[in-house]
Amino acid sequence: MSQKTAFIAIVGRPNVGKSSLLNHMLKQKIAIVSSKPQTTRTRIMGVLTEHDTQLVFIDTPGLHKPRNSLDKFMLRSVNESVAGVDACMLVVEANTDITEGERMFAEKFKALDIPAILAINKIDTIQDKAKLAPQIAKFSQLYDFSAVVPCSAQTGDGIEGLKSELRSLATEGGYMFDEDTLTDQPERVLAAEIIREKLLRLLDKEIPHGTAVFIERMKERENSDILDMDATIFCERASHKGIIIGKGGSMLKKIGSYARQDMEKFFGCRVNLQIWVKVREDWRNRENILRSLGYDQNDFN
Numbered sequence: 001m002s003q004k005t006a007f008i009a010i011v012g013r014p015n016v017g018k019s020s021l022l023n024h025m026l027k028q029k030i031a032i033v034s035s036k037p038q039t040t041r042t043r044i045m046g047v048l049t050e051h052d053t054q055l056v057f058i059d060t061p062g063l064h065k066p067r068n069s070l071d072k073f074m075l076r077s078v079n080e081s082v083a084g085v086d087a088c089m090l091v092v093e094a095n096t097d098i099t100e101g102e103r104m105f106a107e108k109f110k111a112l113d114i115p116a117i118l119a120i121n122k123i124d125t126i127q128d129k130a131k132l133a134p135q136i137a138k139f140s141q142l143y144d145f146s147a148v149v150p151c152s153a154q155t156g157d158g159i160e161g162l163k164s165e166l167r168s169l170a171t172e173g174g175y176m177f178d179e180d181t182l183t184d185q186p187e188r189v190l191a192a193e194i195i196r197e198k199l200l201r202l203l204d205k206e207i208p209h210g211t212a213v214f215i216e217r218m219k220e221r222e223n224s225d226i227l228d229m230d231a232t233i234f235c236e237r238a239s240h241k242g243i244i245i246g247k248g249g250s251m252l253k254k255i256g257s258y259a260r261q262d263m264e265k266f267f268g269c270r271v272n273l274q275i276w277v278k279v280r281e282d283w284r285n286r287e288n289i290l291r292s293l294g295y296d297q298n299d300f301n
Helices: 018-026 069-083 100-112 129-142 159-167 187-202 238-245 247-267 287-292
Strands: 004-011 044-050 053-059 087-093 116-121 147-150 212-220 226-235 270-279
Touching (some): 100 129, 147 159, 187 212, 187 247, 238 247, 247 270
Parallel strands (some): 004 053
Antiparallel strands (some): 044 053, 212 226
């Protein structure tokens, strides 16, 4: 049986469910998810090997107007991802109009002459599926998509059909990764992202977007199934620090408890998690901090 591979960039505006679709296809959570936009900050690679085909997904940040150095990095990340893959999957939300960002993606697909599949996500939110027809017609005028697949990351409806269409874009030439590879993200990055997801889910308004998480230490105890982990949450204001910690440390305890549960499920061992909170004013525009958090300094300009 010949092995086929395709590199596929998952693109779309913020909060349409790109990361949720990736997690559902992989049957494993590697990308954090929240109801807040701009959850994903970097390119996250997920690998799905099924049948005779390996799909290498690049999950990108949601496209939005950059306001700081971190946002510029995110925009550069999206552009580079689209330019360096075999195909793209544009994710849009069911029963919505075409946005300027989606028009921009269609123009980029045309310029690169790249195959693209349109995934209309969140079809579980509409009762009358006939409402999808006008949306499909409008997007079909925008670009000659290889396929249009209505689906739901929430219920799993249409996911198998989506994977089948994506597999049809793969070409022969062998696998790029071992069959059991799930992601290219280091364990420290995955652990930091799990904590950041809890911040996004538990805190209100803009505070989570002004936070970053850095894993200071991650070490397995000898002759034990316990993983010791020290993490630091950076925030931009002293008032934010107080909110993150909460009265009597209640919020930080909740963040740590939820994060530890997910970590133990993912790493398959007990986790001793210690979290500290530090103020770093305007860190999203400070290149030395962004570099320490793993962002490429060449992407800040």
